[in-house]
Amino acid sequence: FSYNSTMAFIKINKENFFHNLSQFTKKTASKDSIGIVLKDNAYGHGLELMAKLSQEFGLTQAVVRTFNEAQSIKPYFKQILVLGDRAVVDDICSFTLNNLEQITKAQKGSTVELKVDTGMHRNGIAFEELEEALSLINKQGLILKGVMTHNRSADELSSELFWQQKCFDEVKKAVKSFGFKNIRFHSFNSATSLRLPCDNQTFIRLGIGAYGYSELPLVYESLELKPVLSLHANKISTRTLKKGQRVGYGGTFIAPKEMTISTYNLGYGDGWMRSSSLTPFVTAENLAFLGRVSMDYVSLESDKEEICIFDNALEAGKQLNTISYELVTQLHSDIKRILVEK
Ligand SMILES: *Cc1c(COP(=O)(O)O)cnc(C)c1O
Numbered sequence: 001f002s003y004n005s006t007m008a009f010i011k012i013n014k015e016n017f018f019h020n021l022s023q024f025t026k027k028t029a030s031k032d033s034i035g036i037v038l039k040d041n042a043y044g045h046g047l048e049l050m051a052k053l054s055q056e057f058g059l060t061q062a063v064v065r066t067f068n069e070a071q072s073i074k075p076y077f078k079q080i081l082v083l084g085d086r087a088v089v090d091d092i093c094s095f096t097l098n099n100l101e102q103i104t105k106a107q108k109g110s111t112v113e114l115k116v117d118t119g120m121h122r123n124g125i126a127f128e129e130l131e132e133a134l135s136l137i138n139k140q141g142l143i144l145k146g147v148m149t150h151n152r153s154a155d156e157l158s159s160e161l162f163w164q165q166k167c168f169d170e171v172k173k174a175v176k177s178f179g180f181k182n183i184r185f186h187s188f189n190s191a192t193s194l195r196l197p198c199d200n201q202t203f204i205r206l207g208i209g210a211y212g213y214s215e216l217p218l219v220y221e222s223l224e225l226k227p228v229l230s231l232h233a234n235k236i237s238t239r240t241l242k243k244g245q246r247v248g249y250g251g252t253f254i255a256p257k258e259m260t261i262s263t264y265n266l267g268y269g270d271g272w273m274r275s276s277s278l279t280p281f282v283t284a285e286n287l288a289f290l291g292r293v294s295m296d297y298v299s300l301e302s303d304k305e306e307i308c309i310f311d312n313a314l315e316a317g318k319q320l321n322t323i324s325y326e327l328v329t330q331l332h333s334d335i336k337r338i339l340v341e342k
Contacts, residue, residue, distance in 0.1 A: 008233040008266040016226035023223040027198040037207035039065040044328040046337035098123040113146035118167035120152035146184040154191035213324040230311035233264035253291030267296040271330040284308040
């Protein structure tokens with residue numbers, strides 16, 4: 001396999017994606033209750049490609065940040081939840097309402113899902129505002145489809161998840177007592193879906209787990225998940241260094257011996273982290289970066305035409321002091337995504 005380009009490239013492994021979705025489908029009542037989270041270019045995997053694959057697997061629901069994202073994947077889904085845009089009338093999309101002001105600004109007749117703050121204190125209305133919010137939703141002529149919350153510590157070794165679930169139970173009771181019927185209640189992200197049974201959930205918002213990662217501490221039982229994305233680079237040129245010659249900006253790498261090195265077409269301009277050349281990143285093939293990462297280039301002791309930078313963002317992220325989410329999400333959208341069956 002070789003792909004000649006001036007840029008690094010990404011391979012998307014369809015078999016692994018389907019494997020992960022199958023794992024979660026075993027826990028949920030059906031494929032229809034999974035909302036695949038495709039925000040931020042599908043966590044860097046490529047919005048349209050992942051939408052298409054999700055449909056091929058049999059998913060019918062997606063979650064995105066913007067209405068724009070929703071527009072470009074409409075052909076693939078029956079229902080799309082938009083997390084962060086103004087509510088407008090749409091036949092497929094429902095829109096998250098995070099505060100009272102957003103309720104007043106929503107377009108009459110739009111389908112909405114009310115976010116309630118159960119402890120994360122980032123978005124959502126307070127429990128005390130629930131009655132006011134619900135009557136405002138009625139008054140504005142909005143169609144309430146769901147009530148949702150988000151867990152702050154589902155992927156940490158703590159019992160906070162259960163405390164938030166209890167708070168959300170109170171929210172459910174209150175919403176029902178105000179006479180609302182056929183509301184879907186949802187609060188499950190990947191970590192929650194890994195930790196708790198899902199067969200009683202009508203809708204889960206599945207992000208990172210579908211892409212093959214769990215940031216849960218290892219003491220928790222997890223599903224077997226497989227990374228979907230791998231990042232690759234092509235060789236630009238090869239040279240032989242004499243002992244003592246230096247590489248890259250600042251010349252921070254000094255050849256300890258005569259060695260053959262090559263320049264590859266990945267840099268911080270592609271969304272890779274420059275990080276520190278003192279603790280060089282080590283690739284999937286066990287090659288250490290030599291010296292500083294440039295905007296478009298990195299140097300390695302290799303003369304291979306194509307190299308794999310990483311094929312597991314959880315492990316690679318640990319090297320770079322970050323989480324799998326950040327590493328994959330920041331990869332630029334104009335890097336070519338190539339679908340491989342296996
Ligand atoms: C991003 C997001 C999710 C998905 O979270 P994962 O940890 O990736 O599964 C779920 N719900 C909301 C509101 C989100 O913003």
